[in-house]
Amino acid sequence: MSAGEVCAPTQDFGDLDGYKGALGGLNRREFLKFCTGVAAALGLSPALGVRIANAATVAARPPVFWLSGQACTGCTETLLRAYHPTVETLILDMISLDYNETLCVGAGHQAEAFKDQSMKKNWGKFVLILDGAVPTKDDGIYCKIAGKTYLESVKSAAEGAAWIIAMGSCASWGGIPSSNPNPTMAKAVSEVLPGKTVVNIPGCPPSPYNLLSTVLYVLTFGKAPELDEKARPKFAYGRLIHDNCERRGHFDAGRFALEFGDEGHRQGWCLYKLGCKGPETYANCPQIGFNDNGEASWPVGCGHPCFGCTEKGVGFNKPIHAMANVVSVSPPTLFPRVAEEKGQGISAGAAALSAGVVGAAVGAGAVLASRLGKAPPKEDFVPSSYQEKPDDHS
């Protein structure tokens, strides 16, 4: 089946031909062809092109706008690697992702125009997801999109947002752009939006499920999930990585990898001494891992120390291999060696000394026994003979 020939219900497309200019002047047939092409490009079944077309025109789902500032796109990338729900289920069936610079079909003025139009239409109702830090130096001129500074875009979009979610470490607490010397005075979203409630989903990148769960939670219940004092959802950031780490037993037993590739590292021992920040970092990485691949794919599971990306002041601030401040249980001050010594054999000195002691004991015993034959002791008997007594004891 070639990309253009789709056997699927097409009755609900609405008046596509009336949507003049919005899709670059495409007519209905061309638009369907395009959507199927997009589906093929995403590696999806061509039949999904019809659903994309449907989704693009039937916008009854909650609108979501995703703005990116000083970001690396990692946060969008992580969303693409979600599998339950898959990203196409998410953006086609569950939400209406009306703007995301990476995932937008349109580009340039077209995309910006659609964003403004949709925002106006959904003013006060939409979910605003922000990734990347906000540069504030020189009025934020160091990050501009469509002629507007990011600072300006964030502030204006935030006015109409029902929910604001800061996705990733940069948006949550500044992340790597905010680390020293911070030339653009990059700040977290919550810092440039005083008075607004911002739900932070830190991580570099965060697990997509932490975002999805938060988005679906606010859409389902109409309120934010329970948050900790850093505005992170407690369901994901309630416990130390350390407390759920699969290597925790090694920490408690004092078994530590001391170098990459040493015996302890190969045995999968605790990475605390290699600088793992798990003991001071709150996140659910050890429980859910990444890429739906279990514990094989999170940093500690791969044998690399956690660097504390979800924790302000830890990730991108402390050196990766500096030891963490343990929040909960402090480790012992002394650690056993990685390869415990098994003891050495008999040394020449010890052998000579033991042989001497045994020999002296036997000799002294024999001398004493022979003297005892001549009882009672004679007057010429010298008391010095009892110097042999220690040997008889030992």
Added chain:
Amino acid sequence: MSTTHEHTPLGGRLVTPPFIFLVVICVLAAIVLTQRFVFGLGEATNLNDGYPWGIWIAIDLIIGTALGCGGFVMAMLVYILNKGEYHPMARAGLMTSLFGYTLGALAVMIDLGRWWQGYNIMFPWLWNANSVLLETALCIFAYIIVLMVEFLPAVFERFGMKEARRRIHRVLFVFTGLGVLLPMMHQSSMGTVVVILGYQLSPLWQSHLLTLHFLLTALTMGYAIVAFESITSSLAFRRPYEMSLLGKLSGIMAWVMLVFFIVRYLDVIRVGGFPLAFAGDFKAVSFWIELLLGVGAILCLMPKGLRESPRYVFLGASFMLLNGFLYRLNCYLIGYDPGTGYQYFPSMGEILVTLGIFALHIILYLAFVKNLPVLHATGPARATA
């Protein structure tokens, strides 16, 4: 308690050439101990994770306290079995017990990784009721105090404190009773400690009767050390042999040794360990030496004619001591193999400290018998043979 005879200090010069020799050993041991306390156990010893206990525990404590059982076995004989005629030997036995246990406790403190927390044994709320060592530690701690009280009469006599001597005599029976009970408790517990080693201890020694074996070796070694010290101090201080008592004591020793021998080796057969005696390895050799020493002790002491000879009593007592010594060393070190390649042989420092502790024992013995009324007074009537 018939105390018709007198005890008297030996007198004489304390600092003699052998005394100086013993002091030199103690000084060497002190140097090693400085190293141990400054740099830690790992620096001074060959201990490792597989062998956390070396000769400081196996010899200084486990064997050292067995050698210190002279006091308790003599007290049992004199006061429990009411054999008053052995009373002249009781006080010397008591004193060696005092030294044996005090020095054993010292060895434990040296061997403890965190020795500075040792005083915690005095606080019941800090006890670990699940530790097999708790009972041993408490008993030894209590027994040292009991021994000190039991020995006080000698000190009071020496300094003419008659009133104090009379008062302590009234309550002494309580301490004498405790002084028999406590060592029986912890000496058997030392066997229990080894039971929990399980398969790591060779079946030549491992048994659920280890508790009984350790109690019996406490008896054999306790009686043997009394006879041994009696003869060696008679030789050293040119006193007449106590053969009238030693002859009778030898009979007791022979039977106690025979009972231990039979129980011990029937038990090896019972647990099925005996075939390992022909394995040809070091453990098997050690097993046979231990067995032959037991045979030697019985052969020297069992025939009534030989019990009159100081030579055979001395040999028998020595064999008994060495049999108990080797038995306990086998249980704690030689027969023990933690597996996975661990090995242990004491370092020179460890051997020196052990020698130093025994040297200190003899130094204390010499100082005490020369200055305190420990050995009984000798008169022409008591001179035998």
